[in-house]
Amino acid sequence: MSALVWIALVSLVVWLWLLLGQGFFWRTDQRLPPRAELDVWPDVAVVVPARDEAEVLPLSLPSLLTQDYPGHAEIFLVDDGSSDGTGTLARALAERHGGLPLNVVSPGEPEAGWTGKLWALRHGMALARERGPEYLLLTDADIAHAPDSLRELVAAARGGGFDLVSQMARLRVASGWERLIVPAFVYFFAQLYPFRWINAARPRATAAAGGCVLVRTETAERARVPDAVRQAVIDDVSVARAVRRSGGRVWLGLADRVDSVRPYPRLGDLWRMVSRSAYAQLRHNPFVLLGTVVGLALVYLAPPLTCVVGLAGGGRRAAGAGGLAWLVMSGTYLPMLRYYRQPLWLAPTLPFTAFLYLLMTVDSAVLHYRGRGAAWKGRTYARPETAPEQS
The missing domain is CATH 3.90.550.10 (Spore Coat Polysaccharide Biosynthesis Protein SpsA; Chain A)
Structure with missing residues (x-):
């Protein structure tokens, strides 16, 4: 099989695992748990x-x-x-x-x-x-x-x-x-x-x-x-x-x-919201950043790219596997779109949004190494700590 087919298949396997093995993250049913009837309400x-x-x-x-x-x-x-x-x-x-x-x-x-x-x-x-x-x-x-x-x-x-x-x-x-x-x-x-x-x-x-x-x-x-x-x-x-x-x-x-x-x-407003803390989430580790970029590309960008390239070049297996991975991805996004009362046709655009997040994450790392770090309302934290690891 060609490299394109392998990439499409790996991406499909990853999406099937995300669908079933990542805590059903895509569901939006985790709302406030059952409430108690209280006789005395605490301060x-x-x-x-x-x-x-x-x-x-x-x-x-x-x-x-x-x-x-x-x-x-x-x-x-x-x-x-x-x-x-x-x-x-x-x-x-x-x-x-x-x-x-x-x-x-x-x-x-x-x-x-x-x-x-x-x-x-x-x-x-x-x-x-x-x-x-x-x-x-x-x-x-x-x-x-x-x-x-x-x-x-x-x-x-x-x-x-x-x-x-x-x-x-x-x-x-x-x-x-x-x-x-x-x-x-x-x-x-x-x-x-x-x-x-x-x-x-x-x-x-x-x-x-x-x-x-x-x-x-x-x-x-x-x-x-x-x-x-x-x-x-x-x-x-x-x-x-x-x-x-x-x-x-x-x-x-x-x-x-x-x-x-x-x-x-504006896009710039959202960009700053994400980029100010994205690299902190990666513990300011360039190797974790590299892995994140590769992972985002494989998981979110590969499905539509292998589907389109496969269709254009007559590669039916690449197009089929990539298209199926893209379909699973879009399906997992539908509940969140419903929660936000947004049109469901936005689901297939998730790869484009993921590409923007990839760029925001890279920009966050660039800002960090330029000494500008996480900035918020006039304050800059050049080398802030990330969340401590759970013990």
Whole structure:
């Protein structure tokens, strides 16, 4: 057989394995587990790190202020050196909407060895713990919650006996580039960290989604969060692994009524979102980068290329194997497109989106070696640590 046929067959075998052997990552049925009916609702502190978030805060903060939570809850918004009046706006929104008590605090510039978000979380969590809450909700400033979000999270944590419950917020999908790239972002994340493996009685993977993390206060202290992961750029995965290492139970799933309101209308916006942390995920290892590039090419680019080249050159076996691999790939993408309410004809475009992600990953490595590392809102972390390995 020709090399083209072999490539097509290997790609097909890989896709059949991904279909059945990678924790059914492509399914979107991992939603909040059964909730407990509580007679007494525990105290909760909501910690929101915010740096230059005046654009999105009017869309997100009111959803926290107006939470329909039966127990006591209050919000700690940590203004992380904003220059756009984030703190002042937060206070004005609290006066306008009322609801949960709001505390706006500022920790100053991060100490050496800390990323900005984790430094802000450290300050907010320390202040929150003084109130003695049983749970901490760590949520980003661009996340809008349904009125019963906090109630549902706490009930799920209690009902399942989980120390950490995290929902991956539904990201905004409005522009053409968002439709092309955002559903694939979540699809690739789920492929890397299959939710079923995370949530299993004997977990085979560990991760969380940083936009919405409910963690038991006692567990966070035992896991030394966030101090234990203070340099992590991929902080959500790092926090989940720290909790798991401390003996805590972790659950992660897709959200139904927790949404990100941050817009990424242009390709450049999405490119920066991915490239700022992609190489950190690869532990800044050039050999892992090379393997990732080869793997992405074999898994995502080879099926359509071998199919098209086989059809053009009369290679029926290459065209058949490549076309079947492309079909399986597209089929696994359909549930995520449905979850994001996108047209299903986008499924066969996944190889093109994967090619863009390949370029973003390479660009992330280039930025790292140029000393620009992970950059976010005016801060650059030239050599940040990745998420620590699970022990």
